[in-house]
Amino acid sequence: MIRIANGQGFWGDWLEAPVRLVDEGPIDFLVLDYLAEVTMSILQKQKEENPSLGYARDFPPLIGRLATRLRERHIKVVANAGGVNPVACARAVLAAAPGLKVAVVHGDDVFHRIDEFLGKGYEMRDMDTAEPISSIRPRILSANAYIGAFPLAEALDTGADVVIAGRSTDTALTLAPMVHRFGWQADEWDKLAAGTIAGHIIECGAQCTGGNCQVDWETIPDMANIGYPIIEAEADGSFTVTKHGKAGGRVHSDVVKEQLLYELGDPHRYMTPDCTADFTSIQLSDTAPDRVRVTGIRGGPRPPTLKLSISYTNGWKAIGTLVYSWPQALEKARAADRVVRQRLEALGLRFEEIHTEYFGYNACAGPAAPPNPDPPEIQLRIGVRGQDRKTIDRFTRELIPLVLNGPPGATGVGEGRPPVREIVAYWSALIPREEIETQVEVVK
Amino acid sequence: MKIPLSAIAHTRSGDKGDTSNIGVIAWKPEHYGTILREVTPARVKAFFGEQVQGEIERFELPNLGAINLLLHGALGGGGTVSLRVDAQGKTYGASLLGMEIEID
Numbered sequence: 001m002i003r004i005a006n007g008q009g010f011w012g013d014w015l016e017a018p019v020r021l022v023d024e025g026p027i028d029f030l031v032l033d034y035l036a037e038v039t040m041s042i043l044q045k046q047k048e049e050n051p052s053l054g055y056a057r058d059f060p061p062l063i064g065r066l067a068t069r070l071r072e073r074h075i076k077v078v079a080n081a082g083g084v085n086p087v088a089c090a091r092a093v094l095a096a097a098p099g100l101k102v103a104v105v106h107g108d109d110v111f112h113r114i115d116e117f118l119g120k121g122y123e124m125r126d127m128d129t130a131e132p133i134s135s136i137r138p139r140i141l142s143a144n145a146y147i148g149a150f151p152l153a154e155a156l157d158t159g160a161d162v163v164i165a166g167r168s169t170d171t172a173l174t175l176a177p178m179v180h181r182f183g184w185q186a187d188e189w190d191k192l193a194a195g196t197i198a199g200h201i202i203e204c205g206a207q208c209t210g211g212n213c214q215v216d217w218e219t220i221p222d223m224a225n226i227g228y229p230i231i232e233a234e235a236d237g238s239f240t241v242t243k244h245g246k247a248g249g250r251v252h253s254d255v256v257k258e259q260l261l262y263e264l265g266d267p268h269r270y271m272t273p274d275c276t277a278d279f280t281s282i283q284l285s286d287t288a289p290d291r292v293r294v295t296g297i298r299g300g301p302r303p304p305t306l307k308l309s310i311s312y313t314n315g316w317k318a319i320g321t322l323v324y325s326w327p328q329a330l331e332k333a334r335a336a337d338r339v340v341r342q343r344l345e346a347l348g349l350r351f352e353e354i355h356t357e358y359f360g361y362n363a364c365a366g367p368a369a370p371p372n373p374d375p376p377e378i379q380l381r382i383g384v385r386g387q388d389r390k391t392i393d394r395f396t397r398e399l400i401p402l403v404l405n406g407p408p409g410a411t412g413v414g415e416g417r418p419p420v421r422e423i424v425a426y427w428s429a430l431i432p433r434e435e436i437e438t439q440v441e442v443v444k
Numbered sequence: 445m446k447i448p449l450s451a452i453a454h455t456r457s458g459d460k461g462d463t464s465n466i467g468v469i470a471w472k473p474e475h476y477g478t479i480l481r482e483v484t485p486a487r488v489k490a491f492f493g494e495q496v497q498g499e500i501e502r503f504e505l506p507n508l509g510a511i512n513l514l515l516h517g518a519l520g521g522g523g524t525v526s527l528r529v530d531a532q533g534k535t536y537g538a539s540l541l542g543m544e545i546e547i548d
Contacts, residue, residue, distance in 0.1 A: 038524055128461050214454040214538070254469070257508050258456040261467020264512050265460065267503050280505050319527060355520060355527035363529045365539035367493035383527030425525050426461065 193299025222248025
């Protein structure tokens with residue numbers, strides 16, 4: 001049995017979580033997920049400005065902080081902290097934690113291969129809209145192939161203490177230690193599917209130990225010290241989800257079910273670079289407090305393609321807010337929205353979208369919101385987007401004047417004009433997997 | 445008798461691009477049949493109205509006593525493009541708990 005813990009569900013997750021996982025009980029592998037879809041574009045921009053950047057900068061100091069404990073207890077770390085510059089990340093780790101063996105996985109970054117792919121006739125159509133990538137070619141900021149667990153396991157096979165990947169799948173981080181330690185083969189689909197589903201359960205950190213959980217949420221113990229998840233994995237593919245005993249939170253089958261459903265598509269075909277996992281085969285049982293046993297998982301062959309994660313610029317946006325107070329808060333906010341739209345129209349400004357929400361009334365649920373006929377206050381929230389930055393900037397000057405020249409009772413302009421932000425949008429496409437060759441490098 | 449969905453189910457929701465998914469999980473195995481009968485794509489589409497521009501797909505996970513709903517075109521373009529406060533569909537699941545269903 002090996003213990004695999006997830007200490008980071010995204011870049012920006014709780015900094016204390018990985019330290020507590022190491023300090024509060026036994027683990028063999030610490031896995032950390034740093035990358036969201038648009039993170040790569042931010043990292044690509046940083047690398048262009050400074051060739052020694054372009055990775056998750058929280059990671060090297062964390063490893064520096066943990067280095068002694070990792071070495072003494074033989075805990076291995078697997079993280080997709082490398083972003084678009086895994087070697088620079090590895091050097092920073094070595095500087096912060098001298099003496100650790102650090103391996104990186106190359107090959108996911110295809111930013112400089114897009115034209116080569118186009119030349120081979122790959123249209124890289126968007127998986128949602130089916131548009132060919134040629135329509136956004138000049139605006140591409142980053143392009144990476146999602147890589148699976150086997151390259152990461154190969155990096156662990158070198159004896160590395162820390163394995164750094166770029167755009168690996170979130171689930172591969174958890175599956176890789178199993179492939180490495182149990183010697184699972186590429187056609188052992190049921191086991192690979194089990195490890196993948198274990199990865200899905202823990203990839204969002206505390207979302208499987210009581211965080212963001214509707215199940216008796218008021219009684220979840222000690223949320224301030226919530227424990228991050230640990231998988232106790234067996235060589236046959238079965239596993240137990242748990243947490244350290246002294247940590248807060250709750251692990252129960254009802255809690256794990258919520259996370260299994262999180263960001264799920266077709267449950268029969270959960271596609272990864274390693275296998276196709278069948279979520280309808282999962283069997284859960286509560287074997288003890290804070291212990292959920294998972295068995296029965298079936299899988300199928302890996303797909304012949306890999307998914308590309310591509311980011312590109314897609315115009316500008318700004319979102320401005322004003323608060324209207326009782327009485328008639330909603331009516332005043334609606335009147336203000338009409339005034340803003342009329343003034344934008346009179347200025348001849350054109351937008352791809354103007355979107356208004358009445359925060360405190362129906363912003364999240366729309367028509368499904370419960371009735372609230374006389375709210376004590378309402379935040380008017382108007383967002384605009386379009387391709388012309390000046391047009392968006394002009395919009396940001398149209399809200400504050402309403403405090404004096406619009407409906408009565410407006411406040412909440414303390415932050416001043418809203419910022420204009422560039423939209424970095426996400427494009428996903430498929431590429432034959434033969435195009436992606438990964439390499440493992442032990443960085444000195 | 446009409447009751448809110450929250451009496452027999454809990455939910456979690458999230459995003460994939462401009463699609464939001466809602467996992468609807470029965471509190472008890474005996475409620476799963478009611479969920480299958482009452483929480484149909486047509487009913488969910490009517491409940492969310494103009495919030496959801498596209499189609500709604502439904503998948504069944506009887507092993508978990510759960511269904512997975514995919515709400516296409518539900519996030520105003522999704523991700524960084526969306527102008528909505530809940531661009532990632534985090535609250536759709538909780539909203540759905542207010543839907544009235546019929547039980548025997």
